[in-house]
Amino acid sequence: xxxxxxxxxLSSVEPEAGSPASDRLLSGNPQFRTWNVEEADGGLYAGVWxxxxxxxxxxxxxxxxxxxxxxxxxxxxxGGAPVHLRAGDRMVLRPxxxxxxxxxxxxxxxxxxxx
Numbered sequence: 001x002x003x004x005x006x007x008x009x010l011s012s013v014e015p016e017a018g019s020p021a022s023d024r025l026l027s028g029n030p031q032f033r034t035w036n037v038e039e040a041d042g043g044l045y046a047g048v049w050x051x052x053x054x055x056x057x058x059x060x061x062x063x064x065x066x067x068x069x070x071x072x073x074x075x076x077x078x079g080g081a082p083v084h085l086r087a088g089d090r091m092v093l094r095p096x097x098x099x100x101x102x103x104x105x106x107x108x109x110x111x112x113x114x115x
Contacts, residue, residue, distance in 0.1 A: 013035050013036075013037070015033035015034060015035050015050075016033070016034045016035075016036065017031065017032065017033060018031075018032040018033075018034060019031055019032055020032075020054070020056035020057075021056075024056045024057040024058070025054070025055075025056050026054075026055040026056055026057065026100065027054060027055045027102075028052075028053050028054025028055060028103075029052075029054055030051050030052050030053060030054030030055075030056065030103055031051065031052045032049065032050065032051050033049070033050045033051075034047060034048070034049045034050075035047045035048045035049075042115075043062070043113075043114060043115025044112070044113070044114055044115075045111075045112070045113040045114075046110075046111065046112045046113070047110070047111065048069070048108060048109070048110050048111075049066075049108070049109055049110075049111055050106065050107065050108040050109075051073075051103045051106065051107055052103065052106050053103045053104060053105065053106065054102070054103055055100055055101070055102040055103070056100065056101060057098075057099070057100055058075075058093075058097070058098070058099055058100065058101050059097070059098050060093045060094065060095055060096065060097040060098075061095055061096075061115075062095060062113050062114060062115045063092065063093070063094060063095060063113065063114040064092070064093045064111055064112070064113045064114075065090070065091075065092050065111065065112050066090065066091055066093075066109040066110065066111040066112075067088075067089075067090045067109060067110050067111075068085045068086060068087055068088065068089045068090070068107065068108075068109050069087060069108045069109055069110060070087050070106075070107065070108045071086070071087070071103065071104075071105045071106050071107030071108055072084070072085070072086050072103075072104045072105040072107065073085045073101060073102060073103050073104060073105075073107045074100075074101075074102040074104060075091065075093075075099065075100070075101050075102075076099045076100050076102075077097060077098070077099040078098045078099050080099065085107075
């Protein structure tokens with residue numbers, strides 16, 4: 001029996017490769033892999049994201065909830081204290097968030113983004 005009311009993460013999903021925009025890169029050579037599990041009309045995205053070490057500036061125009069699955073990263077809001085994130089940690093970034101993301105140890109997270 002199949003259903004169109006749920007999505008599953010299949011090992012056959014090929015990850016998309018990426019990296020920070022060159023004008024946002026602060027250090028290292030971080031490389032991203034993103035497994036998009038869900039892209040729904042209305043601007044909802046969900047999946048798994050992974051990055052190798054590096055640091056870059058981030059600017060959010062959307063909502064993102066994420067859960068760190070493995071690794072170690074530091075997210076710092078402009079003018080704020082660094083937040084150290086390890087496996088099991090969760091965070092919500094709201095529209096208007098500006099700061100930096102630093103991957104200290106290759107980090108993998110699952111996420112839900114709402115535009």
